[in-house]
Amino acid sequence: MRLDGRARDYEKKHGPPRMRMRHLPFAIGALERQQWMACMEAAMEECRVAEDLRTNLRQGFVGLAERIQNRP
Numbered sequence: 320m321r322l323d324g325r326a327r328d329y330e331k332k333h334g335p336p337r338m339r340m341r342h343l344p345f346a347i348g349a350l351e352r353q354q355w356m357a358c359m360e361a362a363m364e365e366c367r368v369a370e371d372l373r374t375n376l377r378q379g380f381v382g383l384a385e386r387i388q389n390r391p
């Protein structure tokens with residue numbers, strides 16, 4: 320994943336966040352991934368995020384959620 324700005328500063332200071340590894344104790348399959356995506360959609364709706372920004376964010380969320388999924 321490409322990092323910029325504050326994310327890169329964070330990683331310099333603390334190292335990579337290891338999100339996949341930290342989620343391994345939790346069974347995250349296709350259903351959980353889908354539910355998480357629905358939560359992100361609801362959050363964007365609640366915050367009235369502009370439509371073009373939503374499209375960008377959604378692309379990032381999809382990739383992240385695929386990486387975090389750890390069961391079929």
Ligand code: HEM
Binds near residue numbers: 338347384388
């Ligand atoms: C498929 C998508 C995801 C699912 C289903 C999911 C689910 C979960 C679950 C079940 C937990 C444990 C909550 C608890 O302790 O009760 C958790 C923790 C957490 N998740 Fe996710 N997650 C997803 C994606 C992400 C992403 C993309 C991020 C950030 C980029 C993230 C950030 C976190 C953080 C910071 C924690 C706390 C970790 C810790 O305590 O070490 N999650 N997530």
